[in-house]
Amino acid sequence: MDPVLLKYAMADVPRYTSYPTAVQFASDFPQETVKRWLGELDDDKSLSAYVHVPFCEKLCWYCGCHMSVPNSYDRAAQYTDLLVREIAETSSHVGGKKGRVEHLHFGGGTPTYLKSADIERIVRAIDTHLGLADGGEVAIEMDPRTFSRQAGADLVSMGFNRASFGVQDFDRTVQEKINRIQPFEQVEQCMNDLRDAGINAINFDLIYGLPGQTLDSVIETAHLTAKLKPSRIAVFGYAHVPWFKRHMKMIRDEDLPGVSERYQQTIAITETLVEEGYIAIGLDHFVLPEDNMADAAQNRTLRRNFQGYTVDAADALIGFGVSSISEFPQGFAQGERDTLSWGNAIEAGNIPINRGLEKTAEDHMRAEIIEKLMCYFTVDPVAIAESHGFSKGELIEAFERLKQLESDGMAVIKGNQVTIPESRHLFVRSVARAFDAHYVESPNRHAKAV
Numbered sequence: 001m002d003p004v005l006l007k008y009a010m011a012d013v014p015r016y017t018s019y020p021t022a023v024q025f026a027s028d029f030p031q032e033t034v035k036r037w038l039g040e041l042d043d044d045k046s047l048s049a050y051v052h053v054p055f056c057e058k059l060c061w062y063c064g065c066h067m068s069v070p071n072s073y074d075r076a077a078q079y080t081d082l083l084v085r086e087i088a089e090t091s092s093h094v095g096g097k098k099g100r101v102e103h104l105h106f107g108g109g110t111p112t113y114l115k116s117a118d119i120e121r122i123v124r125a126i127d128t129h130l131g132l133a134d135g136g137e138v139a140i141e142m143d144p145r146t147f148s149r150q151a152g153a154d155l156v157s158m159g160f161n162r163a164s165f166g167v168q169d170f171d172r173t174v175q176e177k178i179n180r181i182q183p184f185e186q187v188e189q190c191m192n193d194l195r196d197a198g199i200n201a202i203n204f205d206l207i208y209g210l211p212g213q214t215l216d217s218v219i220e221t222a223h224l225t226a227k228l229k230p231s232r233i234a235v236f237g238y239a240h241v242p243w244f245k246r247h248m249k250m251i252r253d254e255d256l257p258g259v260s261e262r263y264q265q266t267i268a269i270t271e272t273l274v275e276e277g278y279i280a281i282g283l284d285h286f287v288l289p290e291d292n293m294a295d296a297a298q299n300r301t302l303r304r305n306f307q308g309y310t311v312d313a314a315d316a317l318i319g320f321g322v323s324s325i326s327e328f329p330q331g332f333a334q335g336e337r338d339t340l341s342w343g344n345a346i347e348a349g350n351i352p353i354n355r356g357l358e359k360t361a362e363d364h365m366r367a368e369i370i371e372k373l374m375c376y377f378t379v380d381p382v383a384i385a386e387s388h389g390f391s392k393g394e395l396i397e398a399f400e401r402l403k404q405l406e407s408d409g410m411a412v413i414k415g416n417q418v419t420i421p422e423s424r425h426l427f428v429r430s431v432a433r434a435f436d437a438h439y440v441e442s443p444n445r446h447a448k449a450v
């Protein structure tokens, strides 16, 4: 691999699903601040809500999510009770009229681990206390291995209209090495059942860099994926962090592709999906031309938040459930990561927030520059700085860092316009990092760029 590319591929860089990034959040963030932010939400602006369900049937060895495998359903039932109380308490502080939730997303874990009746209680609580907007998006992540036709029909009756599947790789050898056996036919059946039930907006997640993956196997997975025609596909790199997620020790180091192979794999997946008719969006998304994310990219209304690329233009995202992150115009707040502490806070009548960050005016300016780069690969940082009441002077350090990126071919600078060449889109996070005033060099703090 080209030594310059290798240097960037090996760099630890944030995913920039927010700026400042979550590692900057401070502990013991004041609840009163979050209550004030909830109260100050603008009456006329739409809202988003996220619900975290941290349970799964079985552990996948590559899993980097905040989840557990409970030994009985009782834990999930208790969790649902607490979640409903959290939604009621948090929503009681929300200013403005009801019915503004245009995006509701259930993530995890595996949200469909919950019984349909419990999912319905949560949806109803959001609708009662915040109000779902007519025609909004109601999305859920699901596991094809545990999905039933009846569950699909139940979801549609509750108003769900988008579903996401963790597919990762269709190769049997790879599936064995990650403890997730999920044949193509099972995923195909699941898609057919969902479509019959009325959900046509279906997302897939694929992963490269998994144990046992080869160039041929990822290309085959990309072709098989395209055959099923999911409307959106997100492609992520596996981050092997066994010192942080102990179950990853089940994956043998010698089975993992090296950095050069990972690079080849991601390029091959991109080329295959584009050849199959998908439009590449941002760093890692692919969409069918008829998906509304293609329009958002074209119209420059694409956004990036904690769920990755989104068409969601809401003023605020309110998170519910353990470890969930809320985003307000003023800053971020994250729920307790420990389920016991989270539950105790709710029992005590509190909003179960632990960490958070209030953005400064400079953070807002840098956040906009980074988001534009992550979405469109080109930005005029000085124009954005000026629109926030700053000048180019505030970006001197960024332009200094950009000189090296430019000489390495990662960016082209014309006047004040910074553009990432198409062949270097994969390294956009390194260019975005030039504008990150909080970044601290620290090994293993962030995932590798490739």
Ligand code: SF4
Pocket: 055, 056, 058, 059, 060, 062, 063, 064, 065, 067, 108, 109, 110, 143, 166
């Ligand atoms: S189903 Fe998803 S969240 Fe659950 S263990 Fe597997 S990868 Fe993790």
